[in-house]
Amino acid sequence: MRIISGTTQFNIEDKTAVAIGKFDGVHMGHQKLLKHILDKKDQGMKATIFTFDPPPAVFFSQLMAKNENEKKDIILSQLLTKDEKRRKFEELGVDILVEFPMNTETARTAPEDFVRKILHEQMNAAYLAAGDDLSYGYKGRGDFALLNKLAPELGYRTHAIKKLQMFGRNVSSSFIKEEILQAEMERASELLGEHYYVGGFVEHGKKLGRTIGFPTVNLLPPSEKCLPPFGVYFSEVRIDGRKYHGMTNIGLRPTVSDSGQVSVETYIYDFDEDIYGKYLEIALLTFHRKEQKFSGVEALKGQLRLDLDAGRNFFDYE
Numbered sequence: 001m002r003i004i005s006g007t008t009q010f011n012i013e014d015k016t017a018v019a020i021g022k023f024d025g026v027h028m029g030h031q032k033l034l035k036h037i038l039d040k041k042d043q044g045m046k047a048t049i050f051t052f053d054p055p056p057a058v059f060f061s062q063l064m065a066k067n068e069n070e071k072k073d074i075i076l077s078q079l080l081t082k083d084e085k086r087r088k089f090e091e092l093g094v095d096i097l098v099e100f101p102m103n104t105e106t107a108r109t110a111p112e113d114f115v116r117k118i119l120h121e122q123m124n125a126a127y128l129a130a131g132d133d134l135s136y137g138y139k140g141r142g143d144f145a146l147l148n149k150l151a152p153e154l155g156y157r158t159h160a161i162k163k164l165q166m167f168g169r170n171v172s173s174s175f176i177k178e179e180i181l182q183a184e185m186e187r188a189s190e191l192l193g194e195h196y197y198v199g200g201f202v203e204h205g206k207k208l209g210r211t212i213g214f215p216t217v218n219l220l221p222p223s224e225k226c227l228p229p230f231g232v233y234f235s236e237v238r239i240d241g242r243k244y245h246g247m248t249n250i251g252l253r254p255t256v257s258d259s260g261q262v263s264v265e266t267y268i269y270d271f272d273e274d275i276y277g278k279y280l281e282i283a284l285l286t287f288h289r290k291e292q293k294f295s296g297v298e299a300l301k302g303q304l305r306l307d308l309d310a311g312r313n314f315f316d317y318e
Contacts, residue, residue: 001090005053005099008106010122012096017045017127018119020134022055022173025079026088028193029131029164029171036129036159038093045126046095050119052106053082053099059107077226079173079180079192084199098123111142112150120154132160166191180228183287195236195283198225198250198264202275214304216265217275219282221250227262228284230291232307234314236283237268245269245315247307248282251291255300267308269315286314 004010017040023030037047052059058076080088082099089097100106100118109118114137119125128147136142144160151158163170171191179188180196189195200219217237221227230251237246248266252259266282288310294300 001086001094002096003086003099004096006101008101010098012046012048012122012124014046014124015044015126016048016096016124017041017043018048018050018123018125018129020050020128020130020136023049023051023085023089024055024173025176025192026085026092027079027171027173027176027191028166031092031193032164033129033131033161034092034094036161037127040127041093041095047093048096048098048123048125049089049094050098050100050123052102054102056102056107059102063104076224077177078224079176079196079226081199081222081224107138109137111137111146113137114142115147115150116154120150120156125156127157127159129159129161132162134160177226180226183228183231183233185228185233185284185286189285195285196228197238197281197283198227199279199281200264201277201279204276213301214267214308215272216249216267217280219264219266219280221262221264228287230262232288232291233284234286234288234311235266236285237266237271238281238283239275239278244271245311246282247288247311248284249291253291255292255294255297267304269308269311288314 017037019033019037021030021033026034041047055076061076086097119128130144132144134144134147144158147158163172165171167187169175176188176191179191185196198219198221200221202217203220204218227250231249233248233250235246235248237244246266246268248264250264251262253263253265264282288307292303294303
């Protein structure tokens with residue numbers, strides 16, 4: 001997959017089928033949209049994603065910040081990090097990803113200029129697909145009516161995608177975040193089309209888990225990652241293409257730490273390998289219980305034994 005990022009100065013020579021959107025989560029609604037551009041590969045078009053970096057919501061929030069420190073603190077939670085989103089697009093078969101710089105100049109672009117100069121001249125769009133609520137250009141004044149108006153002159157076709165509905169609501173990133181923030185991991189998984197996961201590189205912890213008989217792998221979650229409520233989750237651990245059952249604690253570890261740092265700790269069932277420094281993904285399958293502060297390590301150990309047994313029942317161990 002070709003990635004065009006960090007520049008407004010580019011031109012694509014091949015004819016493209018372009019999907020426009022934020023694509024946070026690349027959820028079932030997004031995948032419905034992406035199918036339309038992926039199908040156009042058979043017609044000789046390059047399946048192309050057009051999105052903004054940073055996301056417009058982050059850019060405009062930072063624009064309103066009072067100072068540089070406040071600007072740095074503005075990180076809106078995302079279902080997928082930039083790297084995760086790139087991997088997902090590549091897995092789906094996208095040919096070109098354009099992460100167009102969102103800055104003051106971009107925000108001031110007139111809607112017609114956006115269509116003519118960017119989508120037509122630079123992107124070489126022969127087909128444009130987006131949600132039917134699409135907005136673009138200065139103050140979001142561009143819409144599908146303008147795309148359709150310019151289509152005969154500029155020689156592209158358009159397709160407005162209606163919102164996918166699940167659980168009686170439009171599927172959206174904000175809806176999925178609501179479910180995650182309520183620890184409704186099963187519903188979030190259905191909306192995403194896959195289990196929601198937290199990825200990262202295994203770090204050295206204090207090895208307390210190992211000393212009390214419950215060795216864990218430790219991740220520091222990306223600052224922009226949307227996390228569910230602190231607590232214990234049964235999980236699927238993905239390492240080098242392999243999958244294992246796990247039990248994951250997300251939180252502050254109040255019984256053994258007062259650092260205030262959020263961590264993701266996972267006990268992997270029937271596993272004893274050195275994986276420090278490796279990238280892994282923790283797919284959160286279901287919520288088990290809230291994070292608690294125990295009276296001491298022995299009380300914590302007792303609860304962990306109960307949790308592990310509950311996990312074995314969940315995974316239906318023989």
